[in-house]
Amino acid sequence: xxxxxxxxxxxxxxxxxxxxxxxxxxxxxxxxxxxxxxxxxxxxxxxxxxxxxxxxxxxxxxxxxxxxxxxxxxxxxxxxxxxxxxxxxxxxxxxxxxxxxxxxxxxxxxxxxxxxxxxxxxxxxxxxxxxxxxxxxxxxxxxxxxxxxxxxxxxxxxxxxxxxxxxxxxxxxxxxxxxxxxx
Amino acid sequence: xxxxxxxxxxxxxxxxxxxxxxxxxxxxxxxxxxxxxxxxxxxxxxxxxxxxxxxxxxxxxxxxxxxxxxxxxxxxxxxxxxxxxxxxxxxxxxxxxxxxxxxxxxxxxxxxxxxxxxxxxxxxxxxxxxxxxxxxxxxxxxxxxxxxxxxxxxxxxxxxxxxxxxxxxxxxxxxxxxxxxxxxxxxxxxxxxxxxxxxxxxxxxxxxxxxxxxxxxxxxxxxxxxxxxxxxxxxxxxxxxxxxxxxxxxxxxxxxxxxxxxxxxxxxxxxxxxxxxxxxxxxxxxxxxxxxxxxxxxxxxxxxxxxxx
Numbered sequence: 001x002x003x004x005x006x007x008x009x010x011x012x013x014x015x016x017x018x019x020x021x022x023x024x025x026x027x028x029x030x031x032x033x034x035x036x037x038x039x040x041x042x043x044x045x046x047x048x049x050x051x052x053x054x055x056x057x058x059x060x061x062x063x064x065x066x067x068x069x070x071x072x073x074x075x076x077x078x079x080x081x082x083x084x085x086x087x088x089x090x091x092x093x094x095x096x097x098x099x100x101x102x103x104x105x106x107x108x109x110x111x112x113x114x115x116x117x118x119x120x121x122x123x124x125x126x127x128x129x130x131x132x133x134x135x136x137x138x139x140x141x142x143x144x145x146x147x148x149x150x151x152x153x154x155x156x157x158x159x160x161x162x163x164x165x166x167x168x169x170x171x172x173x174x175x176x177x178x179x180x181x182x183x
Numbered sequence: 184x185x186x187x188x189x190x191x192x193x194x195x196x197x198x199x200x201x202x203x204x205x206x207x208x209x210x211x212x213x214x215x216x217x218x219x220x221x222x223x224x225x226x227x228x229x230x231x232x233x234x235x236x237x238x239x240x241x242x243x244x245x246x247x248x249x250x251x252x253x254x255x256x257x258x259x260x261x262x263x264x265x266x267x268x269x270x271x272x273x274x275x276x277x278x279x280x281x282x283x284x285x286x287x288x289x290x291x292x293x294x295x296x297x298x299x300x301x302x303x304x305x306x307x308x309x310x311x312x313x314x315x316x317x318x319x320x321x322x323x324x325x326x327x328x329x330x331x332x333x334x335x336x337x338x339x340x341x342x343x344x345x346x347x348x349x350x351x352x353x354x355x356x357x358x359x360x361x362x363x364x365x366x367x368x369x370x371x372x373x374x375x376x377x378x379x380x381x382x383x384x385x386x387x388x389x390x391x392x393x394x395x396x397x398x399x400x401x402x403x404x405x406x407x408x409x410x411x412x413x414x415x416x417x418x419x420x421x422x423x424x425x426x427x428x429x430x431x432x433x434x435x436x437x438x439x440x441x442x443x444x445x446x447x448x449x450x451x452x453x454x455x456x457x458x459x460x461x462x463x464x465x466x467x468x469x470x471x472x473x474x475x476x477x478x479x480x481x482x483x484x485x486x487x488x489x490x491x492x
Contacts, residue, residue: 017339018283019275019289020274020275020278037277040266042208043285047340141196141198141471142199147479148485152341153282155338155346155349158350162335166331166356169357170360173387174231
């Protein structure tokens with residue numbers, strides 16, 4: 001069992017591709033959707049490497065986990081971390097959580113859980129590390145998580161380059177079609 | 184669902200009960216494939232129209248201007264239908280955001296649209312002809328971008344069949360847009376002026392078919408969704424119609440009926456291609472193997488130190 005929590009990527013594809021500026025990064029480093037700005041274009045949905053963000057059925061606007069922005073700004077913990085009876089979901093400063101998780105992994109591995117690993121804790125991964133990370137006991141894909149996610153916009157400068165090349169080819173072909181004598 | 188289905192051993196990868204990792208694109212069909220197709224048709228038509236105007240082919244210019252205007256208006260209509268209500272398009276113009284192909288595309292349409300429509304309106308009414316010609320040239324300057332940006336729109340996602348195709352997809356869409364614009368012109372313009380449209384049909388069809396071939400061969404596993412099922416049938420339909428249309432454009436260039444039929448094939452082939460590419464993307468999001476296996480391989484290459492990533 002795993003919560004379908006937004007990973008709050010350091011390099012967030014949903015935020016990058018959003019054409020309206022509805023997706024923003026908060027002062028806490030999390031990523032949220034502004035309901036009054038989102039126009040329901042749905043671009044964030046296929047952009048998310050975790051398949052997390054989704055469109056609401058009724059108004060078609062995007063929605064996802066906000067890491068309970070409303071609660072945390074009021075000094076509370078996110079609802080999931082508050083409700084979890086075993087404290088499997090923990091909330092706090094990222095550095096502190098990473099230290100705690102690293103020692104727990106070492107402990108588990110020493111206890112014979114060879115597959116114990118952290119997921120999303122490394123700032124040098126394809127999304128620049130995530131604000132919500134996991135301690136897994138098996139490969140990420142077994143939990144339905146992508147094993148090596150990369151923010152799609154990392155390749156965007158190259159894509160614009162290819163598109164510019166193709167646009168130039170289109171222009172050249174059309175103009176070239178006029179060079180032979182009139183028929 | 185029992186625990187023994189967790190490991191999908193025959194496919195050589197694991198997943199959570201075969202459930203997809205990614206969400207399927209939330210875009211509606213036929214709205215978004217039509218938006219892609221009509222934008223391409225319109226963009227390439229505007230370039231054809233301006234070149235025809237500048238080289239003294241008024242019949243070809245007129246037909247292509249009308250196609251460009253009708254194309255961009257219908258394209259916008261398809262987008263608005265997908266969004267739900269017209270006012271939502273205005274939200275696209277809140278910010279200018281180079282990291283969002285949808286933002287860049289919206290600004291392109293918002294600039295191109297009035298120019299293309301203005302050129303056609305002047306053409307049909309005969310008023311402000313100088314301004315109309317200038318608008319037509321302005322639209323043509325943005326036409327190639329209209330024909331290709333939609334490829335970046337699809338490629339800039341996590342969908343493997345789209346993202347991994349980012350090198351070829353702009354050429355596939357650009358060629359397809361040229362074939363469609365040439366097809367529309369062959370069907371609507373006077374035969375005496377359609378020589379350039381015939382050559383453009385050949386160039387566009389060749390570019391589309393060759394780029395598609397290179398793309399699906401290079402992609403490997405990520406290209407698999409382009410061959411089976413509905414996407415595969417649509418790909419084959421697109422290729423057949425485009426090739427037949429291009430051949431018909433050359434062979435039937437002295438016949439009104441033949442040229443019109445060839446033109447219709449080219450337009451239909453271009454539309455089928457957008458539906459095929461869209462469908463392949465949806466398929467590649469549904470099956471976790473297309474997400475998991477390439478990522479596993481990438482991670483393994485990185486671990487072995489053979490990749491620059």
